[in-house]
Amino acid sequence: MSEKSGFIRKIRTYLERNKLGDVLVLRGIISAADLKQHLFNQKASGLRLGEYLVTNKIISKNQLAFALATQSGMRSIAAGLAVFASVSFFSAKTVHAGSIKDIPASLTLASASVGAGNLSQYPALFGSTEQASRDISAFSKWSDMFSKFERDVQTGNGGLVMAQWKHDLQPLKNLSLREKATRVNQMVNKTRYITDNRNWGKSDYWATPVEFFTRGGDCEDFAIAKYASLRALGVSESRMRIAIVQDMQKNIPHAVLIVYGDDGVYVLDNQSEAMKYTQMVQHYKPIYSINRTGWWLHKTPTILASAR
CATH class of the missing domain: 3.10.620.30 (C8orf32 fold)
Structure with a gap:
């Protein structure tokens, strides 16, 4: 397996593993042991995991929203890294665009919302939605x-x-x-x-x-x-x-x-x-x-x- 394909495969695995349950455990909202039991009960209920946990008052709606935002951010960053990895293993496709690699892996939508203040006073770029943070220490x-x-x-x-x-x-x-x-x-x-x-x-x-x-x-x-x-x-x-x-x-x-x-x-x-x-x-x-x-x-x- 080539270095490139191995790295891309790891990124894809990362994308697949960042499921809602994993994020809830990572954030300390539920324990790993409880997650296993909840997954068993959730399958029997026919509900999605988030719906099951909120319906049964295991987590709050706010906790679910926080976990989903974190999950989305993780996947966005991993997907971006996959794009940049694919570029870095090939020769440049144009003489006027570079390979940008300074994307800290710790950035997530959840972390971006911390301490934003009045940063987002202008329209979001290119039709996107955006989350802001004053903490630029990762850059x-x-x-x-x-x-x-x-x-x-x-x-x-x-x-x-x-x-x-x-x-x-x-x-x-x-x-x-x-x-x-x-x-x-x-x-x-x-x-x-x-x-x-x-x-x-x-x-x-x-x-x-x-x-x-x-x-x-x-x-x-x-x-x-x-x-x-x-x-x-x-x-x-x-x-x-x-x-x-x-x-x-x-x-x-x-x-x-x-x-x-x-x-x-x-x-x-x-x-x-x-x-x-x-x-x-x-x-x-x-x-x-x-x-x-x-x-x-x-x-x-x-x-x-x-x-x-």
């Missing part, structure tokens, strides 16, 4: 990259590159948000595209803007550079997210910058010279999105996803 590549960039700014690292970047941004300061987004998208897209393997000798590396403008980068590096550029132009980070999506046309993962404008939601994409509104982009299925204030886990309705 180490994102956090480490920005910490490094802040040090670059403070210490003057990459002086010539930073000076040129600031010079290029200067004429954009008094433009509208839409014009800033349009011009930044065009400016950053002029940078060389190069895969992380060729550039850094790693399968996935999130470059700082200094590194990106010096050496080029792949899709998430373009999105990060646009995020940092608009931030430098005074755009609130609450209006921006790096979105990790599945390109349903090319069947590959991809990263774009999302900007919430006053006249709509913009997509800044290294695969498109023109900035687009989200309603013009029908082939992206969002997986998760993030900024420096929080992250969002996305779930796309099955009917909508299959139509893309």
